[in-house]
Amino acid sequence: MAKILLEVNHLSKRFCSDPKLALRYTIQDIFWEFRRRAEGENYLRQGEFWSLYDVNLQLKAGEVLGLVGHNGAGKSTLINLITGILRPTLGEVRWNTNQVVMIDNQSGLNAVQTGRENIYNKLSMYGVNEQQIKKNIHNIIDYSGIESFIDAPVGTYSTGMRLRLAFSIYTQLHPDIFIIDEALGGGDIRFQQKFQIYLRDYVEKGGAILLVSHQIPQIKSLCHRVILLNQGQVYDTGEPDTIIHTYNELIEQSYSQSIDNNLSQQANKDEDLITGEKFGTVKIEQVEVVATDGKEIFPGSQVQIQLTCHSQLDKYPILIGFALRKDELFLMANMTGIYGDQHYQIKAGQNEFRCTINQLPLLPGKYQLEVYVVDYDTHDILGRKGIRDQLYSFEVKGLADPSLNFSRSSKCLFHIPVQWE
Structure with a gap:
């Protein structure tokens, strides 16, 4: 049985939307901390809301766990709680390893330093000794594909180049868990595929990944299980295809409700647009x-x-x-x-x-x-x-076979004439 590397039990986090009340509540909470209260209360005070409520999950060795949900669903709050940036109101995060690497879309590189200097600094921060870095630095540079710019300041790099360099550095690390937060969309398609091949090999060797992404193809190709968050709670958990289908339905439902509300409001404003004595006959x-x-x-x-x-x-x-x-x-x-x-x-x-x-x-x-x-x-x-x-x-x-679907739909395309100048 695979080892459980990460456990999240009944994790909840509340915030306050009123700055004045938030300051008051913070002081109250600090006071209760000194009184050694075990944890936060399971209720909301005036102006508060649950950003995350009663979330449970496990991540095992050799597993890729996906995390999806619309903007504001609670994904970032969950990651910040898991990584210790935020303290939970309720619940706990239990780590069974201390070998964890976080990859986000900011890449974590120093813009003033060169690419080569960033390789040394980043790997040193993760405990790789200088001798090992010197031994592997050519492989890192070659993997990134930016040899011509490796001694230029990272601030002159494009976003794609920075992510390519960051990913190349991460290939030299062998943690128990990678937490990847919206970071696999950078760089060209070939490099993305190249890094995904590395990640699959990493997982086959027993590594684990917690992947947060809006890129549905990445979720489908990499993940073994997916958690769908909605309004701060776990809406559904299961295999990628099933959860992605549910996710799309949820987005469509939410969008339809929004459109209905907008149309209803517009209809009330435009009550007198349709005129004529016989309207309604x-x-x-x-x-x-x-x-x-x-x-x-x-x-x-x-x-x-x-x-x-x-x-x-x-x-x-x-x-x-x-x-x-x-x-x-x-x-x-x-x-x-x-x-x-x-x-x-x-x-x-x-x-x-x-x-x-x-x-x-x-x-x-x-x-x-x-x-x-x-x-x-x-x-x-x-x-x-x-x-x-x-x-x-x-x-x-749509037909089950994409090629048949395209073939059938192409038969009903219509011609739009244009005049070239």
């Missing part, structure tokens, strides 16, 4: 987008848009239009049924209308329709759905 009750073969919708599918509405007008000439949106925000296209002198005629009571799109020119994703019924003569809006109420949503599915 047609009530749109239902909108559906379905594949004509009765199956799921894919790129290039033949689809039918079905509209059901109730009218107070009888034998009245109308036009029907649709606005296609992405992410409930970005207008992609407008579609209007029947052009020129032709029009639909609506009757009093229940009405059903259908239109067909032979090849749907959309890639996989979620889309929304805003629907409106317009007076043919005056173009006044008689009924509309999708501004004050929720847009109708439909999903274009």
Whole structure:
């Protein structure tokens, strides 16, 4: 059984958003520290919030544990508690090793010193003796690929060059744990792949990694388990594919709620935008987008848009239009049924209308329709759905095989003419 190198038990951290109250609470907490109170209380005082609450995890030798979550989910707070930068309000961090190396996107290099001097200083800080550094310095420089600039101040390096040098230094260290905080996105693709090969070899030899990243491909390729944080708590834990799917759903749900709130607020502000005596005489009750073969919708599918509405007008000439949106925000296209002198005629009571799109020119994703019924003569809006109420949503599915998905979607691409100068 693999050795447990790191244990986090019921870890919690609270902060105060009011600076004056925060100062008062800090003094109170110091006083209670002198009174030898064991730990913080499990409640919030006025102005406080939980940045992290009741988090538990274990990291074993030979394991890569991923940590994902949106900005503000508590990842940085957790790392700062684990590394001892912050003290927990509740819970504990238990280390079963003292050989830990932290890698962050700041690289930890001195901008005034040269690359060569940074190699000596950084490795010396981690206990590597001078003789060993001299023996391996050529390998480090060669690994970084910045031989021409190794004696220039690091402050003149690009971000990618600094990270390449830092990663090259880390290859000479053999800790029990690497904590990598948003640091694998620097440098070119080849160097990233090169360093990831080193990390895989490191893990196979018994090393462990705690990886914090927004780079989903890195999480999928490196991690054995992933923890998803949301609002300071562990939302889910499991295999990378499962957690990434949950993570994407969580982001989409959060984004949709944000858009809904914005649309609702905007609708209240724009209450008088839609004018006309006859507005509301047609009530749109239902909108559906379905594949004509009765199956799921894919790129290039033949689809039918079905509209059901109730009218107070009888034998009245109308036009029907649709606005296609992405992410409930970005207008992609407008579609209007029947052009020129032709029009639909609506009757009093229940009405059903259908239109067909032979090849749907959309890639996989979620889309929304805003629907409106317009007076043919005056173009006044008689009924509309999708501004004050929720847009109708439909999903274009992707095929399991990416190459087949691309092949199918490419068949429905449309041509946009341009004029070259």
